[in-house]
Amino acid sequence: MMTTNMNTYNPVELMVVLLSREVRDNEISACGALSHIPAAGMLLAKELHARNAELIILNSIFNPFKTSRQFHYLAQRGELGLFFVSGVQIDQYANYNLHQLGPDHAQPDVRFPGGYGGGLIYYAARRSVAFRTEHTKRSFVENVDYISAAGSSPEDTLRLGGPSKVITPKVTFMFNRKTNRLELESIHAGFTLEEIVNNTGFAVSNEHAIQTAEPSELELYTLRNIVRQRMINTNTYAKWAENSLN
């Protein structure tokens, strides 16, 4: 639990609020399977600053499509404004890894289910926000063991968008499109730069880092009451919402 002079909130609630702020009104935002935190974040944004946003939460009632083909071509047409994605490893170039660990690609130490469409949507959505609930040296690495999706690609290849931010329980990184690297944007309340440096596997540049704006009373109230109940009523990660958002 984080306690500040105004509010108390847990790290999950903090991440939900930070993700919700990335959702823009009148835009289409989406997240994939097993995406509890972005799902809550999108629903929170819709209650607050993005009332006309369209949301796609796969495997829930918040999905206008019957088949994944329709979602695929929506993204390929460039109509998806924002996509939320996660990775087991994320590196300084905003490459992420959802496939396997270990130096030898043919003989991985650990194999994960992989990502269904992330390797396409990361290039097609106008902005992608990556999130990771564990901020340690094993999750934030210099170079991912396996590139499931690349943060940047050569100028002469067709790409409609890319990563904009990476959000963790400790910080927000911003993706610098000129250097194609992640830079520290802001540090969440309760953490020091030293802790961030010690828990990040790549060199953290901090020239412009500020303190993250904390969840407001309105954001927390809306999340814990309206969004939580909505997730329970619509069976959208209902058990998770019941246990995590309070």
Next chain:
Amino acid sequence: MGVPYVPIIGLIGTDILKRRLDMKIVENPFNPDVKTVVAQSLRPDIAIFHAQSADKLGNISCGYDAEVVMLAEGAKHVIVTVESVVDKITEKDSVGTYIPSILVNSIVHAPYGAHPSGCAGLYDPDKVHMQAYVKASQSEETFQEYLKKYVHGISSHEEYIDMAIPDHIKKTIK
């Protein structure tokens, strides 16, 4: 689907693309300054999948909103196993995805044919059997035993139904 290839925005710079010999980075023929990935189509010889019902012409009502229509379009020979065979199915009668008979070559009447998986709207996955399957799959020896019991050691679909379908699933279909 089943067209020669499709352009894709994505995958450039990934380790996935390195292993996919069926995907290449090519110049856009309409704008050679820009490159894009193209994926060769998958064109299976045979596709086989389960659906809720078929009519005698091979029109299919999947019973659920299914991606399998892409399989039916992409494969050269399409076999659909179904819970029931009825006189006539039109797009209007169809529940969920409708697949017209022009895409279908063979139908097989196979009640409970999705088992141990489920058939949407009719019966749920058989979780007990699924757990046994997962356990059996953990070694070559136990998996061979599983295959012997449920696949190779069985002489007919009726025998499989008698032996493997639990009563609570049988009760869900008349």
